Amino acid sequence: xxxxxxxxxxxxxxxxxxxxxxxxxxxxxxxxxxxxxxxxxxxxxxxxxxxxxxxxxxxxxxxxxxxxxxxxxxxxxxxxxxxxxxxxxxxxxxxxxxxxxxxxxxxxxxxxxxxxxxxxxxxxxxxxxxxxxxxxxxxxxxxxxxxxxxxxxxxxxxxxxxxxxxxxxxxxxxxxxxxxxxxxxxxxxxxxxxxxxxxxxxxxxxxxxxxxxxxxxxxxxxxx
Numbered sequence: 001x002x003x004x005x006x007x008x009x010x011x012x013x014x015x016x017x018x019x020x021x022x023x024x025x026x027x028x029x030x031x032x033x034x035x036x037x038x039x040x041x042x043x044x045x046x047x048x049x050x051x052x053x054x055x056x057x058x059x060x061x062x063x064x065x066x067x068x069x070x071x072x073x074x075x076x077x078x079x080x081x082x083x084x085x086x087x088x089x090x091x092x093x094x095x096x097x098x099x100x101x102x103x104x105x106x107x108x109x110x111x112x113x114x115x116x117x118x119x120x121x122x123x124x125x126x127x128x129x130x131x132x133x134x135x136x137x138x139x140x141x142x143x144x145x146x147x148x149x150x151x152x153x154x155x156x157x158x159x160x161x162x163x164x165x166x167x168x169x170x171x172x173x174x175x176x177x178x179x180x181x182x183x184x185x186x187x188x189x190x191x192x193x194x195x196x197x198x199x200x201x202x203x204x205x206x207x208x209x210x211x212x213x214x215x216x217x218x219x220x221x222x223x224x
Contacts, residue, residue: 001046001116001156002026002177006036006062007078008054012101016049016078019105020112024139024152026178033057040066043176045073047115049108050095052079052086060093067094074115078103127162130222132201132209134162141201148200153178157193158201161210161220170217194218 003025007013010031017027028043030036034056040048048066052059063075074096079086082100090098097111117125127134131144141148141158150158156178161169171190179189194210202208211219 001159002028002044003047003049003112004028004030004036004039004043004045005049006030006033006040006054006059007049007051008032009051015105016108019109021152023109024156025112026156031055033059033062037062037065040071040073046177047112048073048075049078049112050075052077052081052090060089063090063093063095074118076108076111076115078108127159129162129165129220130207130209131205132162134159143201143205150197150200153193154196154200158197158220161197161218164220166219166221168213168216168219174217 003020005013005016005020005027007016007029008031013029013031017029020027028039028045030039033054036050036054037057040062050059050062054062057065059077059079063077066073066075075094076097076099077090077095078099078101080101087098096115099108099111125136127136133142134140136159139155141150141155157174160174160177174190194212198208198210202210207222209220209222211221211223213219
């Protein structure tokens with residue numbers, strides 16, 4: 001899952017970014033409203049954490065622009081403005097949640113998880129292809145009932161592949177959803193991580209689930 005944080009306070013932005021990355025999310029940070037709007041226009045995000053008091057476009061303007069443009073990405077307003085009128089305005093403009101500063105990171109994280117779950121189309125929160133199972137709530141992966149230990153990036157890559165099983169995912173699509181905006185798509189890092197996954201998920205198991213589509217990208221599917 002990829003999250004955009006639009007926040008002009010460096011310490012707050014760094015704190016949120018570090019905490020979300022520890023939870024295995026890919027996170028981009030914009031330090032002002034104009035850059036935040038540009039990033040939201042440029043890349044597909046699963047969720048946006050939005051401050052209201054920003055240099056350039058303020059949070060209300062960004063939110064209105066997103067909704068006017070038909071962007072349905074969930075938005076959590078995170079702000080020091082705690083007046084009831086501000087909360088009403090933000091929610092009426094299309095925010096999905098409103099959290100005031102100072103805040104507990106655990107609460108922000110719980111709200112992030114709740115909104116991301118709301119946007120999932122899976123009937124069950126457990127992802128399962130053949131004998132490979134991924135439990136997003138427990139961050140647990142097993143194959144043939146054997147526990148598989150993954151790094152944060154390996155887990156994020158596997159979850160993305162499993163949520164789109166059967167679909168060919170290009171390297172660009174993978175980089176946009178699993179890595180952040182600083183990622184160099186011309187490196188072979190994605191191929192390296194796919195190989196790491198193959199060793200843990202496919203090696204010693206049948207059938208093989210991770211497949212290369214030469215010249216295009218990768219797919220996870222069960223083949224005879």
